[in-house]
Amino acid sequence: MxxxxxxxxxxxxxxxxxxxxxxxxxxxxxxxxxxxxxxxxxxxxxxxxxxxxxxxxxxxxxxxxxxxxxxxxxxxxxxxxxxxxxxxxxxxxxxxxxxxxxxxxxxxxxxxxxxxxxxxxxxxxxxxxxxxxxxxxxxxxxxxxxxxxxxxxxxxxxxxxxxxxxxxxxxxxxxxxxxxxxxxxxxxxxxxxxxxxxxxxxxxxxxxxxxxxxxxxxxxxxxxxxxxxxxxxxxxxxxxxxDVEKASSVKNQRKTKGTFHCSICMFTSSRVSSFNRHMKTHTSEKPHTCHLCLKAFRTVTLLRNHVNTHTGTRPYKCGDCDMAFVTSGELVRHRRYRHTHEKPFSCSLCKYASVEASKLKRHIRSHTGERPFQCRLCSYASKDTYKLKRHMRTHSGEKPYECQVCRARFTQSGTMKIHVLQKHSENVPKYQCPHCATIIARKSDLRVHLRNLHTYKATEMKCRYCPAGFHERYALIQHQKSHRNEKRFKCQLCSYACKQERHMTVHVRTHTGEKPFQCLSCNKRFRQKQLLNVHFRKYHDSGFVPTVHECPTCGKGFSRWNNMHRHAEKCDLSQDGAATPGQARREKRRKQATPEEAGQEAEAAAAEASITSGAPLPGQAAPVPPAVAGGRALDDDLTCEMILNMMVK
DNA sequence: TTCCTCATCGCCCTCTGCTGGCCGGTC
DNA sequence: AGACCGGCCAGCAGAGGGCGATGAGGAA
Structure with a gap:
């Protein structure tokens, strides 16, 4: 009850x-x-x-x-x-x-x-x-x-x-x-x-x-x-x-000095008609019923306004636009919102002003932090009913907004609007970063970009390649990119420059004469480890088979491709392409040979080439092996990077 | 009694901003 | 291969604008 x-x-x-x-x-x-x-x-x-x-x-x-x-x-x-x-x-x-x-x-x-x-x-x-x-x-x-x-x-x-x-x-x-x-x-x-x-x-x-x-x-x-x-x-x-009936009883009124006082509330009026009308507000009597929806009203005026909402009758038309309203109050409010911009309700704590008192009341909640509308499923509470209703979608999973193009669904209309704009529209607005050339689709993401890349940092950020320091992350990144493809390691003693520090370390040894890598078999020293390795394989490894670059014209073998290429250009000028009768024979056989036979031919050619071009290494103490081709050149002609490339391969 | 005005509640909308997952590029 | 980073994107909430509808009271 x-x-x-x-x-x-x-x-x-x-x-x-x-x-x-x-x-x-x-x-x-x-x-x-x-x-x-x-x-x-x-x-x-x-x-x-x-x-x-x-x-x-x-x-x-x-x-x-x-x-x-x-x-x-x-x-x-x-x-x-x-x-x-x-x-x-x-x-x-x-x-x-x-x-x-x-x-x-x-x-x-x-x-x-x-x-x-x-x-x-x-x-x-x-x-x-x-x-x-x-x-x-x-x-x-x-x-x-x-x-x-x-x-x-x-x-x-x-x-x-x-x-x-x-x-x-x-x-x-x-x-x-x-x-x-x-x-x-x-x-x-x-x-x-x-x-x-x-x-x-x-x-x-x-x-x-x-x-x-x-x-x-x-x-x-x-x-x-x-x-x-x-x-x-x-x-x-x-x-x-x-007891609503008795509430309106005249016995519930008190009249003092020509003023009628409601005994139920604080209402007073000098007019008995107003007073009587007021007393009806304490009753549930609503004799005027809408014939369209059966809703009841206390007065004819209220009923008329209500019926107008059914019929679409809007007697109050705005003179400045096409809008029309059921009541004059709505028109006044509309004019304040759209035309006069009169905002009678001002916040005492900030500059906010509103057309309606309820808006000011809602606004003040942003100052007080009051959140009267509590979610029954979680701790969230909102400042107005709509936000709570919107929040409830996070519990229900409801996604009432559907993209008409791709049928994707969204929880909020604004989210869908952004989706349609970004995915299905032409001339999508972009946001240019004011500090760099970056163009970002969303303003909020531009804000993140600005925060991450263009915010001044009190602590200086050091370049990882040089001593430069920066307070803005974007500047640091751009600077570090400038080091890319740059021979940033420059020799203090000559014009040599290279991209990698380790290459410079090796180069500097050409000035200092330092040769930290020593052959365990013959005590020969080298500036680079890989040179020592090549040396060892050639002179102390019996199973070593040197790579041979053979002239396609005469079949002459070379340890380095560029030497062979230089030779081949001259060799093409000869009539039969063979430097010697023996080479011509081998070339003929090679063209007729099986792959296995071709391999053996190559070895033979390599041996010959080594013999024909071989020269003792400077200071070579050990007996000069037959396959000494390129031994000295390896040390003198190849750049550090070529050697490293060879190692990588 | 009726008109008019003001007050109030409620609903829906837009704009805005933050957040975190995803994904591709770079190192 | 994996860490890191930055843009893309959807989700979600804050704030405010605008209007529909109704109640109540003053005044004609």
Missing amino acids: AATEVAGPSAQFTKIKELEVLPAQGPEEQGAQGAQGDAVRRAGGPPSASELQAEGSYRPLQAKLLEGELALVPAPSEKHILTLQTVHLASEDVEMQELGWLSAQPAEEVQVVVQRAPSLLWLGEEPPQSAQQCVAVSVQEELYPLQGLEVMQFHLLEENVSATSREHQLVASGAQSTGLTKFEDGEEEEQLLVENPLAGRTEDQFFLVEARPGDEGRDEIVLTISNLNMEEQQDKPASGQA
């Missing part, structure tokens, strides 16, 4: 907000306020909430004080600091297990923390068994940076439930212990008592709620809730939704 009758948060807030809107204070009210303020100060001691109320804009309790309805007498000894946990009654299906609750220890002070702006809380030592046992707490709509929040007035109202049984009394352990005073029910109160069980309850309570920031750096508010003894001086406020 309770759940179905609990008003949702919105309704609750709406009702409470009525309390916030106070009429301007007249001189008489000022006086009353002063008197009441004194009363509160007496009890509060140090700067109390009530004192600040008197100075601030939001004073729901003060409102009652001003109107002479209540006299608040705080019970200073009964001061509680309570932990408030958020309770949002999202629907009438709210289960009580989901309700947050708080316990108010009867102790002097209990430290508690507010996680978020509370909308409903329970005062008691046990979790509430029903919604009726909760107390509605409306936090001020205005949001303040926590640092600047010293004391904030909270509204505490009973949860308004139309038919709460007496067994489900609003119980607050802390409150009960404070001995709240009971209303002095008047005549009209008695009337309500008959009609509304809640009206007769004695536990209607009011509290002063002082809020202050929690520990530094923590996102929390510590509330101090002080019980107030209320001395009812006139009508006891009825519970909001209670």
Whole structure:
């Protein structure tokens, strides 16, 4: 029963907000306020909430004080600091297990923390068994940076439930212990008592709620809730939704000095018609039903506007564009957005201004960090409903946006838009890096590029090839590339230059005469290891077979290809191409021979060539072997790099 | 009673920016 | 072959703009 009758948060807030809107204070009210303020100060001691109320804009309790309805007498000894946990009654299906609750220890002070702006809380030592046992707490709509929040007035109202049984009394352990005073029910109160069980309850309570920031750096508010003894001086406020029929009863009104006061909320009006119309807002009566969707409305005007949404009738046309609207308010707002750019709502913390108050409210959450919309599946909380809805796609896997070209699906429309632009569009915009020639498809990636490559680094980055140092990674990389294909190792003693340091090491030995590699067989020394290896194979390895480059014309063998090539050019000039009769015979046989025979011919030719061109190595102590071709040339003619290339091969 | 205005909630959209996986090039 | 790097790309969230719809109150 309770759940179905609990008003949702919105309704609750709406009702409470009525309390916030106070009429301007007249001189008489000022006086009353002063008197009441004194009363509160007496009890509060140090700067109390009530004192600040008197100075601030939001004073729901003060409102009652001003109107002479209540006299608040705080019970200073009964001061509680309570932990408030958020309770949002999202629907009438709210289960009580989901309700947050708080316990108010009867102790002097209990430290508690507010996680978020509370909308409903329970005062008691046990979790509430029903919604009726909760107390509605409306936090001020205005949001303040926590640092600047010293004391904030909270509204505490009973949860308004139309038919709460007496067994489900609003119980607050802390409150009960404070001995709240009971209303002095008047005549009209008695009337309500008959009609509304809640009206007769004695536990209607009011509290002063002082809020202050929690520990530094923590996102929390510590509330101090002080019980107030209320001395009812006139009508006891009825519970909001209670007995709607009687709510509009003229007996629920109080007329003072030509002003009609609603006994349910803070509404006042000098016109009885307005007052009567207002009282209908406390009823559920909606006699005007849309014949198209059966939705009911309280007034004909509301119904007419609604029907216009069905028919497409838009009487309010914008003079500056083709837009048209159902209501004038929509047109005004549209003109502000599109044409006049008037932004009446300004943020006090930054330069932001908006057309609508709700936008400013949403914007201020970016200052306060408030995230009222909690994901039920993870810890994410958003600042508005849409972001939460969008976030839920990450849990559901829903990808509602489909590329019409390739059928790829996306979670957000913007992502798909970028996809279509980059993948399926011509003249795709590119982003040129302002510091280099790099062109990047996305702005965000250009930002990454700038961050990684063009950001100044305090620590100097050294070139890996030279002593140069750079503070920008891009410059370093470009510099290091300049070393590529560069004979950056230059000999100090001659014009020799090479790409690799090891080559320079070998070259320098030609100047120093250093020959660190010694033959173990003949003690001959070499500047390079590979020269020693060649030497060993030639002169001390019996199985060594030297490579022979044979002249294709005459068959003469050479140890080096370039020598053979030089010879072959001259050899071509001879008539038969054979240098000697023997060579001519061998060439003839070679052309007729099998591959095996050809190999043997080659060996023979090599032997001959060695004999014909052989010369003793300078300082050659050992007997000159027959196959000494190129022995000296290897040492003198081949460059270091040629040798290394030979080794690699 | 009706018109008009303002307030409010809600929804959807775009723009923006960050992040991390993927992939190809370079060393 | 493997490490490293940078651009590409989709996912995701922050912030704000714009409008639809309804409620409520002042005034004619």
